[in-house]
Amino acid sequence: MAFPPKLIYYLRMIGRHMIAHINGKTETVIQEVSVEKLLSMKNIDPACVVVEVNKNIVKREKYGSVILNDGDTVEILKFVGGG
Amino acid sequence: MDDFLEIGGKKLRSRLITGSGKYSDERIIADVVAAAQCDVVTVALRRVDFEHHGESVLQYVPKGKILLPNTSGARTAGEAVRLARLAREMGCGNWVKIEVIEDQKYLLPDNIETLKATETLAKDGFVVLPYVSPDLPLARKLVTAGAAAVMPLGAPIGSNRGLRTLELIEILVDEIELPVIVDAGIGRPSHAAHAMEIGAAGVLLNTAIASSNDPVKMAHAFRLAVEAGRLAFLAGLGSVSKTGRASSPLTGFLNE
Numbered sequence: 001m002a003f004p005p006k007l008i009y010y011l012r013m014i015g016r017h018m019i020a021h022i023n024g025k026t027e028t029v030i031q032e033v034s035v036e037k038l039l040s041m042k043n044i045d046p047a048c049v050v051v052e053v054n055k056n057i058v059k060r061e062k063y064g065s066v067i068l069n070d071g072d073t074v075e076i077l078k079f080v081g082g083g
Numbered sequence: 084m085d086d087f088l089e090i091g092g093k094k095l096r097s098r099l100i101t102g103s104g105k106y107s108d109e110r111i112i113a114d115v116v117a118a119a120q121c122d123v124v125t126v127a128l129r130r131v132d133f134e135h136h137g138e139s140v141l142q143y144v145p146k147g148k149i150l151l152p153n154t155s156g157a158r159t160a161g162e163a164v165r166l167a168r169l170a171r172e173m174g175c176g177n178w179v180k181i182e183v184i185e186d187q188k189y190l191l192p193d194n195i196e197t198l199k200a201t202e203t204l205a206k207d208g209f210v211v212l213p214y215v216s217p218d219l220p221l222a223r224k225l226v227t228a229g230a231a232a233v234m235p236l237g238a239p240i241g242s243n244r245g246l247r248t249l250e251l252i253e254i255l256v257d258e259i260e261l262p263v264i265v266d267a268g269i270g271r272p273s274h275a276a277h278a279m280e281i282g283a284a285g286v287l288l289n290t291a292i293a294s295s296n297d298p299v300k301m302a303h304a305f306r307l308a309v310e311a312g313r314l315a316f317l318a319g320l321g322s323v324s325k326t327g328r329a330s331s332p333l334t335g336f337l338n339e
């Protein structure tokens with residue numbers, strides 16, 4: 001979701017949303033979102049990706065229990081063709 | 084015939100490793116791999132594009148193949164190690180091709196960073212196949228570091244230029260106990276056959292097949308070339324002479 005900066009400020013003040021840096025882009029996400037929920041919101045099959053939060057690899061079985069914090073950096077990667 | 088390529092505790096029947104890159108329609112990968120009859124297929128790791136999120140390339144790689152993720156994108160040993168660990172987390176095995184490239188013009192690998200990454204990842208239990216410029220002292224260090232093979236380039240990635248580093252590859256084949264797999268630059272089946280004839284343990288190629296007008300047919304051609312080259316090596320090539328040596332006796336001619 002891309003909100004104007006002022007709206008992001010107010011949303012963060014209300015406490016419902018926070019910032020996360022996901023695959024190099026800064027996004028606003030709902031607070032207390034788990035990795036599992038984030039993948040589901042982005043329509044990503046958890047079995048096809050690997051996830052890193054703040055440079056720490058998140059094991060697949062922990063997707064439901066790892067909760068993002070404000071300002072977290074998330075990398076979601078998949079296998080693509082390569083030589 | 085029991086002529087397996089042994090790497091990382093596995094016995095590979097095929098000495099051809101194929102890439103999965105550069106296909107506009109990835110559905111062809113399944114047919115390419117089937118025609119190549121390879122046992123190992125390389126893949127890369129990239130950020131998911133949430134706007135254009137297609138299927139995973141894995142669904143086009145036939146079951147039972149060994150996946151060889153590369154660390155393409157890494158410019159340092161640290162980045163390569165990070166990518167390797169992420170790739171392993173996918174749950175498809177612990178093989179990794181270390182590819183550390185800062186040079187964007189020739190795509191030549193950084194041998195020093197590759198050695199560092201090999202040391203770390205081999206200790207971390209990976210089956211490490213480092214992609215390097217052929218260099219004997221470096222290769223000896225890769226052996227000590229615990230690499231499972233050494234993968235010297237024939238020519239720049241994607242160039243289809245063949246075995247431009249032939250004599251350096253020959254030195255590695257002669258001096259290094261690990262499998263020497265020529266990776267990068269192979270453009271024709273004859274290049275692959277040549278690599279096998281001089282004693283390479285295998286070849287890895289992607290562009291030569293993907294850039295062909297008929298990748299499936301080309302994959303078949305490469306399979307045959309790798310088998311032919313290997314058979315020739317095992318048979319023992321005849322000696323080379325500067326002068327002619329007749330094929331039939333030099334007596335008993337009709338006009339004597």
